[in-house]
Amino acid sequence: MQVVTSPRRITELMKALRNQGKSIGLVPTMGALHDGHASLFRESLKYNDITVVSVFVNPMQFNNQDDFNNYPRPFAQDKKILESLGVDVLYAPSEKEMYPESPLVNLDFGVMAEIMEGAFRPGHFDGVGLVIAKLLNQVSPDKAYFGLKDLQQFLLISRLVKDLSFTSEVVGLPIIREKSGLAMSSRNMRLSDVGLQLAANIYTGLEFAQKNISDGFDVDETKLAVFDFYSRIDGLEVEYLEFVNPDDLSAIEPRISPKDVAICVAAYVEGIRLIDNIYLRQD
Numbered sequence: 001m002q003v004v005t006s007p008r009r010i011t012e013l014m015k016a017l018r019n020q021g022k023s024i025g026l027v028p029t030m031g032a033l034h035d036g037h038a039s040l041f042r043e044s045l046k047y048n049d050i051t052v053v054s055v056f057v058n059p060m061q062f063n064n065q066d067d068f069n070n071y072p073r074p075f076a077q078d079k080k081i082l083e084s085l086g087v088d089v090l091y092a093p094s095e096k097e098m099y100p101e102s103p104l105v106n107l108d109f110g111v112m113a114e115i116m117e118g119a120f121r122p123g124h125f126d127g128v129g130l131v132i133a134k135l136l137n138q139v140s141p142d143k144a145y146f147g148l149k150d151l152q153q154f155l156l157i158s159r160l161v162k163d164l165s166f167t168s169e170v171v172g173l174p175i176i177r178e179k180s181g182l183a184m185s186s187r188n189m190r191l192s193d194v195g196l197q198l199a200a201n202i203y204t205g206l207e208f209a210q211k212n213i214s215d216g217f218d219v220d221e222t223k224l225a226v227f228d229f230y231s232r233i234d235g236l237e238v239e240y241l242e243f244v245n246p247d248d249l250s251a252i253e254p255r256i257s258p259k260d261v262a263i264c265v266a267a268y269v270e271g272i273r274l275i276d277n278i279y280l281r282q283d
């Protein structure tokens with residue numbers, strides 16, 4: 001596996017590989033890799049000649065300095081995982097290389113970034129959009145892979161690519177879960193065993209919500225029932241629970257039982273912020 005740290009070098013390397021007719025898959029990550037990431041790497045390895053994984057904890061997308069400082073950075077372990085899976089290139093630029101100057105460009109995703117993650121993490125998606133635009137320019141992959149745990153992020157990146165005419169195809173892959181149902185996340189590393197058990201209730205609540213909607217209960221009734229379920233779990237604090245259109249995150253009329261819905265939640269366990277979602281499509 002080649003390790004590249006300079007944006008100029010990655011662009012040159014990718015150009016050379018493309019000239020040899022190789023297809024390129026990019027998986028952007030912030031490291032602290034787990035099986036959820038591995039499913040993205042495997043998909044890229046399957047459909048592309050070359051798989052590039054970027055590991056970069058992007059300061060521009062953190063609105064909380066403590067969260068940025070405490071974000072896990074097990075780089076040596078990540079490198080081993082990538083090598084063992086057969087990833088071709090690890091791209092790990094430093095902050096200085098990625099942002100030699102404080103960027104002037106500020107992306108604004110409008111209403112799509114004003115709800116859920118955008119509402120509780122102001123500026124988060126501007127930072128995600130910026131780093132993804134830079135990575136797509138630096139690597140120019142044929143395909144770029146993202147996990148659907150970050151559903152809002154996936155939809156915003158899809159719009160970024162469309163609106164700015166990037167030629168890469170954006171691929172979203174299903175959430176990978178622990179046996180307990182807990183969605184895999186780098187942040188899970190910071191939970192104790194008890195915390196991990198508590199956090200599994202996030203998914204139980206989502207399944208309950210999904211069942212209520214498919215049984216014909218409306219959004220308002222379901223929200224109340226799920227909030228009630230979560231409120232009984234000591235140590236779990238819900239930040240938001242939203243029922244939105246899974247294609248564009250638009251609001252769903254509260255007094256209907258929708259056919260298609262994405263139910264999205266953010267909650268704190270042991271001070272760690274976790275997100276998850278579930279889709280219901282009844283076509």
Ligand code: PAF
Pocket residue numbers: 028029030056058061128131132150153
């Ligand atoms: O989902 C993440 O890990 C990050 O938001 C991403 C897409 C790598 C951008 O920094």
